[in-house]
Amino acid sequence: MPETTMAATLGGVSLDAGDHLCVFYRGQEERDRLLLPFLAEGLRAGHAVLYLGREGEKDTIAARLGGRGNLEIGEPEDGHLRDGRYSPEDLFERLDDWVARTLSSGAAPFGRTAGDMSWASRLMSPGLVPELVGEEIAVTRWLRQYPLVVLCLYDLDLFGGELIIPMVKAHPKVWMAGTLVENPYYLRSTESVVRR
């Protein structure tokens, strides 16, 4: 497989397989300016692309990307939520299934996953933050097995410091305001991330 097909960029910055980024943005317009080129680039390169978007985005994002290539788009009910309740287990089942059909089967040499976490703002509670942090830490561990990059997208207009700081602490890399901030001291357990 040529080296070039294994590459991915975000906002002009190169990403490596195994990168798990916490991407902070302000408003959907800024998100689209960052997200759509990232997804389109993957489709052009023949990558397997999975996008878990906001409610009602399945058709609109597909249309904006031209609907071609190895693209799958889900909405919160297809990933994080089961009947409106947070369900990390369902998410990982979905991810495993997708990896099996694309990367593991050899259908695609490289994978890109992006998830818009806006759905969490409606369910925000002190108990949800540790669960989300736990999921992010698990994703970091999980994706190391595959030629894959993952973006977790958080809207700063929806979330405050109570979620931002734990997410920064739980991600090896953070994207914000056009800058990639690396956090070599990211924490690997939920207890150390979230104060109780």
Added chain:
Amino acid sequence: MSPEMPGTKSDEPERPDDWWREQLSNLYGLFVVSMMMFDGRDPDDILRLATTSLPALCACTLDSVYLRVEEVLAPAHGDRPDPVLVEALVSLDGHSGPIPAADGGWRWAMALGSPAELLGYLVVCSADAPSADEFFLVKALAQQTSGALASARLHQREREQSAALLALNTELQTLNGRLSTTVARLEKQTEVLERLSEATASGAGEAGIVLALHELTGLPAVVEDRFGNLLAWAGPDRPDPYPKAVAHRREGLLRQAAAVPHPIRVQSRVISLAKPRQEVLGVVALVDPRHAAGDQEVFALEYATTVLALELSHQRSLAEAELRLRRDLVDDLIAGTDEHSAYARADALGHDLRGPHHVVVVKWSRTQTDDAVASAAAGTVGALQLPSLISRRAGSVVLLAHGSLDGDGLHRALAEKLGGTAGAIGIGGRCRGPTDVPRSYSEAVRAADVRRDSRSPDGVTSYDQLGLYRILDTGAGSGAVEEFVQEWLGELLAYDHRKNTDLVHTLSQYLECGGNYDETAAALLIHRSTLRYRLGRIRKIGGHDLNDVDDRLNLHVATRAWQVLQRPE
């Protein structure tokens, strides 16, 4: 600066790696939050980030936020102020410090800003005092919040200044736009003034004015006299022949245009009246079928009208002055004036008084005014290229004509101009110099009178043609003539007077017709037998033989003399 928190231990215990990793990770989180605070948020958003981040950094919670607004500390987000807390905050005098808590727990006020420019306080609390590491993170968060608020305030001021500058700039641009428009309009108007002033100064008259107007507007320009006759045209598509409205329509148009103080549009034209002192001297028009004329074109038309009014007024004044001077000169020559002065005045008027001249007296039908006859006479001599000076007397127009004179041609031309032939022209004898003019004038008057009283009163008679009439003077020394008339016509005149008859006139016509019965009867509008009866009465009363040659001659002379004598002066 904020004081050190009480109870902080100076001899820190040995820290495990995980502790350092977490502390560094917290600082990373704080760093990211700080970046967000400085990304152009408003103060409320900065405070929201600060207060929501607090629980993620330490075991403390937010107690309250106070901001300084117009020198007073007030709770953020519109909360009710706590007077005790406000007093405690004021006592800190811009510094960070502990605040007593009602429940005995730990409470600390983090100053935002500096004592010199205090922005407010972030008040945090917890059941127990935080560790030194946690306190450090809270202090760092407060400092970042403080910096972000100051930055936001600067940005706000900058935005307000930018908005003010933008508003000023917009206003300036608007003013500049207006100024540019005004300058452009003034430049255009200056061009109009200069161009039309040049046209006037060049002496090109109305032709120069319409040419300038055409060049300034790009539209065909026209000058007409008040009757609608074309005086000048500049530009393409000149109609040929030039159309002329009927008189009553023309008058209606002039009334309509005179009713407003600006040009008016009439179908495909924009017209303006040259009307100094309320008298219309001419009409200026732009031919504009596409309705392209705007303010500038109308301005040019208005100024051209003003210039033309001055030009026409000036021309009229000159013409009137020249006419008056010519009239005065003729009147003085008729009355008798010295040669030197007469020559000088004639030279000044452009008339060569040297060489042969004749005085011509025109007496036309009373249906024509003296003005009309004078105007027609002036036009006629111009058309006949007959150098003349013209004056006017009651009931007659006087010409002093240079060189040989075609009297019949003059009469024909005058009759054509005045629309009829009912007029007499008398031509005086030749003048060799100014001193001959009075004589020639009286001769012309006499010739015109004789012609008018003759059987064919319309036509031309020169003094030289008068023959016998030249000696039949009605002035002093006419006693012999009267005696002669009385000798030959006395009986008939007495009879006519007594019986109120007209036998002398009948006799006169008979002799003028050479004794022809038919002609005489026709001239007198009577029957032939009536004439025969009258002639019989004439023979009987007068006692003269009409067939005798001598009697007949004497009677003919007597009747002509009687005609001269009976005419009132």
